[in-house]
Amino acid sequence: MRYLPHTDEEIGAMLDVVGRKSLDELFCSVPDKCRYEGPMNLPDPLNEWSLTDHISDLAEAMKVNHKYKVLIGAGSYHHNIPVTISALMGRSEFLTAYTPYQPEMAQGTLQGIYEYQTLTARLLGMDVANASIYDGASALAEALLMGLRIGKKKMKVAVSAAIHPHYREVARTYLEPTEYDLIELPMDKNGRTDLSGLAGIDSLAAVAIQSPNFFGVIEELTTLGQTIHDSGALFISCFTEPLAYGLLKNPGECGADIVCGEGQSFGMPRSFGGAALGMFACLDKYTRNMPGRLVGETTDLDGKRGFVLTLSTREQHIRREKATSNICSNQGICTLIAAMYMSSLGGSGLRELARLNYDKAEYFKSQLIKNGARIVFDSPTFNEFVVEFGADFQPIFKKLLEKKIVAGLELGRFYPELSGKYLFCVTETVSKDVMDAVAGEVKP
Amino acid sequence: MIKTPGISGLIFEEPLLWEKGKTGRHGMSIPASDVPTAEFPMELQGAGPDFPDLSEVDIVRHYTRLSQWNFGVDSGMYPLGSCTMKYNPKINEKVAATPELAAAHPMLADEHVQGNLQIMYELQEYLAAITGLPGVSLQPAAGAHGELTGMLVFAAYHRSRDSKRTKILIPDTAHGTNPASAALCGYKPVPIKSGANGILRVESIAEVMDEETAGIMITNPNTLGLFETNIREIAEIVHAKGGLVYGDGANMNAIMGVINAARCGVDVMHLNLHKTFSTPHGGGGPGAGPICVTKELEQYLPVPRAIKDGDMYRLDFNRPDSVGRVHAFHGNFSVLLRAYAYIRTMGADNLKKASQLAVLNAAYIKEKLKGTLQLAYNRPCMHECVFSDALQVEDKITTLDIAKRLIDHGYHPPTIYFPLVVHGAIMIEPTETECKDDIDQFIETVKLVVQEGKENPELLRQAPIMAKRRRLDETKAARNPCLCG
Numbered sequence: 001m002r003y004l005p006h007t008d009e010e011i012g013a014m015l016d017v018v019g020r021k022s023l024d025e026l027f028c029s030v031p032d033k034c035r036y037e038g039p040m041n042l043p044d045p046l047n048e049w050s051l052t053d054h055i056s057d058l059a060e061a062m063k064v065n066h067k068y069k070v071l072i073g074a075g076s077y078h079h080n081i082p083v084t085i086s087a088l089m090g091r092s093e094f095l096t097a098y099t100p101y102q103p104e105m106a107q108g109t110l111q112g113i114y115e116y117q118t119l120t121a122r123l124l125g126m127d128v129a130n131a132s133i134y135d136g137a138s139a140l141a142e143a144l145l146m147g148l149r150i151g152k153k154k155m156k157v158a159v160s161a162a163i164h165p166h167y168r169e170v171a172r173t174y175l176e177p178t179e180y181d182l183i184e185l186p187m188d189k190n191g192r193t194d195l196s197g198l199a200g201i202d203s204l205a206a207v208a209i210q211s212p213n214f215f216g217v218i219e220e221l222t223t224l225g226q227t228i229h230d231s232g233a234l235f236i237s238c239f240t241e242p243l244a245y246g247l248l249k250n251p252g253e254c255g256a257d258i259v260c261g262e263g264q265s266f267g268m269p270r271s272f273g274g275a276a277l278g279m280f281a282c283l284d285k286y287t288r289n290m291p292g293r294l295v296g297e298t299t300d301l302d303g304k305r306g307f308v309l310t311l312s313t314r315e316q317h318i319r320r321e322k323a324t325s326n327i328c329s330n331q332g333i334c335t336l337i338a339a340m341y342m343s344s345l346g347g348s349g350l351r352e353l354a355r356l357n358y359d360k361a362e363y364f365k366s367q368l369i370k371n372g373a374r375i376v377f378d379s380p381t382f383n384e385f386v387v388e389f390g391a392d393f394q395p396i397f398k399k400l401l402e403k404k405i406v407a408g409l410e411l412g413r414f415y416p417e418l419s420g421k422y423l424f425c426v427t428e429t430v431s432k433d434v435m436d437a438v439a440g441e442v443k444p
Numbered sequence: 445m446i447k448t449p450g451i452s453g454l455i456f457e458e459p460l461l462w463e464k465g466k467t468g469r470h471g472m473s474i475p476a477s478d479v480p481t482a483e484f485p486m487e488l489q490g491a492g493p494d495f496p497d498l499s500e501v502d503i504v505r506h507y508t509r510l511s512q513w514n515f516g517v518d519s520g521m522y523p524l525g526s527c528t529m530k531y532n533p534k535i536n537e538k539v540a541a542t543p544e545l546a547a548a549h550p551m552l553a554d555e556h557v558q559g560n561l562q563i564m565y566e567l568q569e570y571l572a573a574i575t576g577l578p579g580v581s582l583q584p585a586a587g588a589h590g591e592l593t594g595m596l597v598f599a600a601y602h603r604s605r606d607s608k609r610t611k612i613l614i615p616d617t618a619h620g621t622n623p624a625s626a627a628l629c630g631y632k633p634v635p636i637k638s639g640a641n642g643i644l645r646v647e648s649i650a651e652v653m654d655e656e657t658a659g660i661m662i663t664n665p666n667t668l669g670l671f672e673t674n675i676r677e678i679a680e681i682v683h684a685k686g687g688l689v690y691g692d693g694a695n696m697n698a699i700m701g702v703i704n705a706a707r708c709g710v711d712v713m714h715l716n717l718h719k720t721f722s723t724p725h726g727g728g729g730p731g732a733g734p735i736c737v738t739k740e741l742e743q744y745l746p747v748p749r750a751i752k753d754g755d756m757y758r759l760d761f762n763r764p765d766s767v768g769r770v771h772a773f774h775g776n777f778s779v780l781l782r783a784y785a786y787i788r789t790m791g792a793d794n795l796k797k798a799s800q801l802a803v804l805n806a807a808y809i810k811e812k813l814k815g816t817l818q819l820a821y822n823r824p825c826m827h828e829c830v831f832s833d834a835l836q837v838e839d840k841i842t843t844l845d846i847a848k849r850l851i852d853h854g855y856h857p858p859t860i861y862f863p864l865v866v867h868g869a870i871m872i873e874p875t876e877t878e879c880k881d882d883i884d885q886f887i888e889t890v891k892l893v894v895q896e897g898k899e900n901p902e903l904l905r906q907a908p909i910m911a912k913r914r915r916l917d918e919t920k921a922a923r924n925p926c927l928c929g
Binding site: 001003004005008011013014015017018019020022023024026027028029030031033034035036037039040041042044045046047048051052054055056058059060061062063064065066070072074076078080082084086087088090091092093094095096099100101102103104105106107108109111113114115117118119121122123127128129131132134135136137138143164166167169170172174175176177178179186198218220237245246247248249250262264269270271272273274275276287293294295296297298299301302304306307308309310312313316319320321323325326328329330331332333336338339340341342343344345346347348349350351352353354355356358359360362363380406409417420425428431432435 | 458460461462465467468469470471472473474475477478479480481482484485488489490492493494495496497498500503504506507508510511512513514515516517518519522527530531532533535537538540541542543544545546547548549550551552555556557558559560561563570572574576585586587588589591592595596618620621623624625626627628629630632663671673676683700701702703704707708718724725726727728729730731745746754767769770771772773774775776778779785787788789791792793794795796797798800801802803804806807808810811812823824847848849850851856857859876877878879880903904906908910911912913914915916917918920921922926927928929
């Protein structure tokens with residue numbers, strides 16, 4: 001076996017040193033009743049070439065593959081990824097290192113994360129960003145828990161119903177065993193969050209709004225933020241598509257206290273939903289309540305600039321059960337990917353790409369409307385929007401599938417009231433021809 | 445003169461990203477627009493972030509230089525205890541990048557993603573076979589996330605029996621994340637002292653286990669690298685009081701094919717795919733921390749899970765007793781793919797052999813270094829061995845000094861000052877992928893460092909001197925935090 005370097009001779013010599021007669025005898029401290037009986041039931045080993053064949057069989061079993069145009073976003077977006085990213089993230093000095101506990105041996109990872117934190121804070125208009133959380137959903141759950149920590153005795157948090165349904169599910173899972181209540185706030189007929197009931201809720205620690213929301217609708221964050229602050233709660237701003245901030249006002253400008261969301265758009269493939277990147281940022285005054293790792297700047301013995309993990313007194317290995325979170329690993333390499341992507345685009349490129357995404361979606365909307373479809377929410381959107389068709393869309397969906405186009409996501413299983421309506425997403429990867437093809441099929 | 449791998453290298457300085465570049469440069473191409481420009485409402489429009497504009501060459505050189513300041517498993521031996529820094533096979537990276545699998549959107553219909561669902565289903569089956577625990581969820585994105593999910597399962601189980609439990613037992617030899625994971629579920633950790641030999645005493649559990657205690661979180665092998673020989677008896681006591689046993693499987697690399705977690709009495713166990721199953725740590729992640737549970741607890745696992753329905757693989761959402769979702773989609777799928785490739789490459793016999801060799805390497809180091817460094821507990825060790833700096837006190841040399849000097853000699857230091865039960869702990873986990881020659885060289889290097897400490901202690905106190913940076917001021921970083929440039 002090529003990963004196991006020991007020869008029989010070496011094993012014999014090493015066993016002699018440790019005073020054992022066999023490899024089995026190394027486990028003499030294990031009681032018989034704890035032992036594994038017989039061999040583990042696993043398939044026979046495959047060599048590199050048989051494994052490659054097996055994986056290509058599995059790849060062939062993917063009916064919708066990379067050649068399809070998948071017009072679904074909903075928290076997982078298809079953007080162009082420059083080849084520099086796979087080349088650079090694949091450098092094994094980054095990839096095969098552990099969490100940077102020994103900073104003198106990990107300045108690459110540490111400077112890389114510090115740069116990620118900085119670019120993220122600038123993107124979101126926040127003072128501080130952490131070294132990442134697992135994904136957008138757990139980032140929301142952690143943000144709500146953080147809001148409750150800051151809110152001290154307050155017992156409730158609220159989330160907009162227009163937040164990604166899976167994120168709300170994860171938040172519910174995290175809060176279920178606690179004594180806190182999670183309230184869902186309705187949305188109005190324009191697909192925006194309705195905060196009119198907020199004043200009637202007492203003991204509210206934080207309110208989370210997603211913008212652009214699950215329906216692609218851009219929320220009026222500044223106004224919502226004011227209402228939330230008037231109610232005495234913290235304003236958590238959540239996102240699934242950070243590219244939008246190339247064009248939109250950032251959450252910080254709109255008054256957010258904590259910002260959390262998903263960074264997969266920034267250089268990561270959809271990869272069936274993971275590995276993803278939970279981006280997390282806040283105002284300076286809340287830093288010590290923030291979960292997750294943080295990298296900070298310092299100097300070495302010669303006074304030269306360097307970077308270390310810092311403020312670890314918030315963390316589980318020091319504060320044990322009183323820690324700000326149990327989170328230990330972050331999404332490491334994904335933070336470097338996101339920083340590589342953000343810096344490859346640059347400020348100018350991010351603006352241009354965001355604009356292109358916006359224009360594509362607007363064009364697609366106009367073509368669908370021209371062919372008799374209705375755009376359900378009358379609000380500005382980014383990348384995504386909800387469509388209602390005059391007749392049953394399923395036959396058209398199937399027809400488009402034959403043309404290697406997956407035409408949107410049916411919403412009934414997430415929002416029964418939106419049953420039969422479809423959430424569409426287009427990015428820079430979708431050409432005018434593809435949009436015209438879909439619009440052409442819709443035509444009655 | 446002993447030859448060590450560390451010599452001065454070609455190391456370049458490199459500024460921060462925003463200290464370079466010029467407005468108007470591009471680091472990636474953006475397709476030309478094929479649609480008309482649309483109006484965007486001014487009141488929603490922002491200025492766009494203040495990012496530097498860099499060229500492709502700027503980016504490539506920047507990250508190449510940064511990578512040269514890093515040390516990974518591919519660079520050399522990384523005996524970081526509790527972290528299982530084994531070799532990360534290259535074929536796994538190729539598998540994870542397979543376009544058909546990696547391009548899949550997570551919300552496509554089951555019939556469109558049969559390949560990915562088959563991988564998830566089979567991986568669940570493999571992990572069940574390895575642990576002996578039949579119910580598996582692949583959603584948790586890291587070890588601590590697995591612990592949290594396990595605690596959610598505990599809470600759901602007790603709730604279903606109308607049993608209100610507020611406490612959880614956590615030995616001092618358990619992993620550091622355990623108390624915080626339990627606290628998230630409202631459990632108050634009750635610390636348990638390990639016995640004089642580093643092993644949990646049955647009586648210590650019997651004294652405190654009661655019907656207000658949800659169960660125990662036990663790391664086995666524990667963080668001293670020792671097998672908890674009383675685990676069966678402990679499990680019986682916990683079960684008799686209606687509690688459950690959580691097995692922290694972070695140290696699974698010691699026991700594959702040797703120990704059956706289910707037979708030990710474990711009810712829930714997480715596995716760190718980024719440790720035992722060879723997926724790269726990526727400088728802190730992404731990892732994957734699937735949990736495996738008994739048949740009785742399967743109903744509480746997160747949704748959805750991959751199932752096989754005739755010839756079709758499906759995602760099963762219909763589990764009313766489930767704790768719910770813990771991840772937006774299906775966990776860190778790209779990490780799952782790598783672990784799948786590893787298990788398929790190894791097979792049962794090689795996985796067992798990997799554990800045996802991991803234990804052999806640790807036992808060998810323990811034997812060879814036990815006169816040089818103070819051994820914390822003289823018992824048969826599993827995959828890691830724990831020393832302390834007690835023998836170096838007279839030279840006024842600390843664990844930290846030894847660790848930093850190892851950097852100069854070309855090694856990543858072991859885990860230091862953990863577990864907390866050993867003062868000045870030095871925790872060495874070589875893993876099975878280090879060959880005897882390299883282990884011997886490491887042993888000789890540790891001896892050299894200890895000798896240097898006797899002859900020229902200042903050399904150790906000043907170390908590292910050959911790294912990109914000398915010792916960094918962590919106190920300053922924490923006192924005046926500068927977290928954003």
